Amino acid sequence: MWTKRPQHQTSSDAGGFGDLLSLDDVDLIVSTSGLRLPAFRLVRDGATLPPARYTKTTRTGDQKATGVVDSRAVFDEFASGATIVFQSMHRYWAPLADFCRVLELALGHPVQANAYITPPGAQGFGAHEDEHDVFVLQSHGTKQWTIHDRHDLPPSRPPVIETLLAPGDSLYIPAGFPHSASTQERASVHITIGILAITWVVAVREALKVVESDQTFHEPLPLRFSVDDDTLAGEVRSRLDQIGSSVAGLDQVEMARTLRRKVLTTRQPMLRGQIHRLLALDAVGDDTLVTRRTGSICELEIVDGELVVLLGDRELRMPGWVEPAMSHVAGGGNVTVSDIPGLDQAGRLVLARRLIREGLLEVID
Numbered sequence: 001m002w003t004k005r006p007q008h009q010t011s012s013d014a015g016g017f018g019d020l021l022s023l024d025d026v027d028l029i030v031s032t033s034g035l036r037l038p039a040f041r042l043v044r045d046g047a048t049l050p051p052a053r054y055t056k057t058t059r060t061g062d063q064k065a066t067g068v069v070d071s072r073a074v075f076d077e078f079a080s081g082a083t084i085v086f087q088s089m090h091r092y093w094a095p096l097a098d099f100c101r102v103l104e105l106a107l108g109h110p111v112q113a114n115a116y117i118t119p120p121g122a123q124g125f126g127a128h129e130d131e132h133d134v135f136v137l138q139s140h141g142t143k144q145w146t147i148h149d150r151h152d153l154p155p156s157r158p159p160v161i162e163t164l165l166a167p168g169d170s171l172y173i174p175a176g177f178p179h180s181a182s183t184q185e186r187a188s189v190h191i192t193i194g195i196l197a198i199t200w201v202v203a204v205r206e207a208l209k210v211v212e213s214d215q216t217f218h219e220p221l222p223l224r225f226s227v228d229d230d231t232l233a234g235e236v237r238s239r240l241d242q243i244g245s246s247v248a249g250l251d252q253v254e255m256a257r258t259l260r261r262k263v264l265t266t267r268q269p270m271l272r273g274q275i276h277r278l279l280a281l282d283a284v285g286d287d288t289l290v291t292r293r294t295g296s297i298c299e300l301e302i303v304d305g306e307l308v309v310l311l312g313d314r315e316l317r318m319p320g321w322v323e324p325a326m327s328h329v330a331g332g333g334n335v336t337v338s339d340i341p342g343l344d345q346a347g348r349l350v351l352a353r354r355l356i357r358e359g360l361l362e363v364i365d
Helices: 022-031 073-078 095-108 200-211 229-248 254-264 274-279 320-330 345-357
Strands: 007-009 040-046 056-061 062-068 083-086 113-116 135-141 144-148 161-165 169-175 179-183 188-195 289-290 301-302 304-309 315-319 361-363
Touching: 022 073, 022 083, 022 113, 040 073, 056 315, 073 083, 095 188, 113 179, 144 169, 161 169, 200 229, 200 254, 254 301, 254 304, 274 345, 289 320, 289 345, 301 320, 304 320, 315 320, 320 345, 345 361
Parallel strands: none
Antiparallel strands: 007 169, 040 083, 056 062, 083 113, 113 188, 135 169, 135 188, 144 161, 144 179, 289 361, 301 304, 304 315
16 A cells, blocks of 8 residues: 555554653653754644744854754743644654664665644644655544545545544554644644655666766757757757657666665664773774664675765765675674685674674674
């Protein structure tokens, strides 16, 4: 059902998705984290409130910091019916960072996480549609959801789903399906996971970037093209055929690599605990047991005899002869440094320590 129709899933787990973001977590973030715009905003009746009503300017040393959360003002606005929106939580809230990474590895597409905290009896947004698919995860309280058929906006037909989400329940809403939600007697916390799918439009753009390097297409259009439709139409047909031939002649393997890099070099690094690992690097020896970090990304490619290692947020380049060693450690199991193939002891230690620094490996105590 990928991208086709909305889906509703109920759960018997009363804990719901509270391990990802609970009401207590929300209180902690607002009251102690010092969030700054645009990481959060407040919404009432479908409109974003002016930030001046719930932010302030603070000072660190001799530097001013603007757009800082004013905790008291945020709580007052919430008590008056405003919805708190946390944006891009996968960048700073560890449980959602981990969850999003697991989902990215499963889907092969980038994802993001926002959260919506709505007071009792309120509606943050009216019926609207998103440009990307979303998963809605109910964490606390209940929320009434209405989902209409694709592009039925403003809604004119009966909804395709009308349901009350309780903790642990979830929705899948493909792009283009208008939806709205409102709370009942209790406050609601729900998480929206957005799937930022890489589409074929991206492939077209990447192909045209290559075609643009052909100097033929840098020639000016014919003289008087703007007033001579017949002449221009014929020339456009010829050039489009030429563009089509150029695109068809592109190296599909290289184009596939380009698209893979859109995901495999732009993800959030997973470096929790890294300071301890760096301080213990000198203790890594030939008898040290290492393993892949949970949620780590490591894809290997051989390009023109060189090993390319895609680590999620970056790529490394290594000599091609290191490939057997990298394949061994990238396999995901526990590895004793002395068992890394194809390298002498010094080389094994250099590689193991480098991959710990890069955030791919960690030591098993």
